[in-house]
Structure formats: C-alpha cells, structure tokens
Amino acid sequence: MAHPITAGSYFNADPTCREIDGRFWIFCTHDQTSHQFPGPEGKWWADMFSYQAVSTSDFKEFIHHGSILSCFDIEWMDATCVWDGDAGIPANGRYYAYVPFGREGPEGMEFSIAALVGERPQGPYQDAIGRPLLTESDLLAAGFDFPRGPEFPDGIRKGHQCLSPTVIFDDVGKPWLLFGQFAVFLVPLKASMTETAGPPVKLDVPYRAGDAWEFIEGPMLHKIGGKWRFTYMTYKNWGNRHNPLFADHDAPGPHIRMCTADSMFGPFRNPVTLIG
Secondary structure, three states, rough: OOOOOOOOOOOOOEEEEEOOOOEEEEEEEOOOOOOOOOOHHHHHOOOOOEEEEEEOOOOOOEEEEEEEEEEHHHOOOOEEEEEOOOOEEOOOEEEEEEEEEEEOOOOOEEEEEEEEEEEOOOOOOOOOOOOEEEEEHHHHHHOOOOOOOOOOOOOOOOOOOOOOOEEEEEEOOOOEEEEEOOOEEEEEEOOOOEEEOOOOOOOOOOOOOOOOOOOOOEEEEEEEOOOEEEEEOOOOOOHOOOOOOOOOOOOOEEEEEEEEEEOOOOOOEEEEHHHH
C-alpha cells in the first residue's frame, strides 16, 4: 500500500530525487491551491510560491525540510510562481538549484530559469548571479521557434521552453543544463555552474507521432551500460489527438517513456513505456 511522503494539504508536484552521502533528497514544488481547492480566479498554475525539500535514508521515515527557496527571492523578475526545477546538485563544494520563475504575460505564463546556490542540500538557496541564467527570449534569439501544433490556433506558441531544468554531466564530466517542454535542449555550463559556455543545442528526440505530441515534458538523461537513455512524460491522446505509437488498450496517460541513443544529443528512437 502506498503512503504519502508529504501531508495531503501540501499539493507537492514534479519531484526529483538525488542521493547525497547516503541520504536521498526529494525536491518538489509546493502548490498553494489545487483543482479541488482553487484559489482566487482558479489560477492554480500561478500559486506555486515555494520549492521544498524532503529527505530520507530508508524510504520509511521522511524529514520535511520546508521551503528552500521561493518566488519572492528573485529581484530581477516580478515572479508569481516557481515551477518544476531541480536542486541539491553538488559542485564546487556547494549545492546548486535551477528553477523556472514565472509570471503571467500576454500569451500566458512566461518563464526564466534562475541559478541558485546553497551551502547545504536543503538550502536555503540564494540567487547566484542576479539575473536569469536563461530566458525564452534567449532561445528565440538563437533561432529556435516555439513548437506549434494543429490543436492550437496559428500564431499561438506552444509550450514553455524554460521548464524542467536539471544538470547532467557528459562523458568527460562537463556540466550541461537540460530543459524544455514540447522541445528539449542542452546548454553547456561553465565550471562555475552559473554561466553558459555556449549556445543551446536541440536534442533529436521523437517530438511528434502523427498529429499527437510524443515528447511533452519532464526530460531526463542518464548513461547506463554505454547507452544514453532519454526519459520523459507523454499522453496517448494529448489534445484529443491519438498517438499511433500507443495501442488501443493503453491507458490515456500520463506515461513515462524512454528511448536510447549512442550520443547524448540523439538521435533517440523507438520509445517504450516504463510506467503507464
């Protein structure tokens, strides 16, 4: 029988997990409201004020460390929420966090990725550079347009590109920032972990299957057994369009899918379902 790790009133979402010195750390958002308990105007997507940490050594007893950073910690953006990021990334004798800070704009939520640093996995984390590490405008300036699909009107951009950031390390130990929604990117980082070292690179992954989206969000890369493994979240019928890579008897979703490649940049092909 499954047991909740955090209290049901916390509405935690989008967790990542990392082992640090024999202890496992879960980092997640903290929604102030939900579909069941909506806030003013029902804007649950703009009510995630803090990012939180939970830790365990045995997956039986958990310590809830509370808020490790909040949307009010960033002075360069009038943020109204923080979304799915990652924290507790060890480097240079410290711990780094990469979190999307968002605000409502003319085309919906707009996000920028902040780089934060703390002395402990549970923080507190502070703004490391006093400006965004990466913005959606940076991607547009680099020549990457926002994905568009037939289920959305012409001229309306699809997805929030500066979502789900985390750091992976390549074969020689160089850090890369991995992120994206409906398209996924890698950006090289300098050893400082707070500066980019080059332009963004778009990964070659299965983005669409027919008129449906295959890759939606939650990208992650691991190298296991000499192969790079790309995992992500998708649905069988996102936007009421059937994904032909799924069978009729498959559940609607969400699904955690995986595909493999010899290179961290792809091409990744032949997705299989890990969790449905």
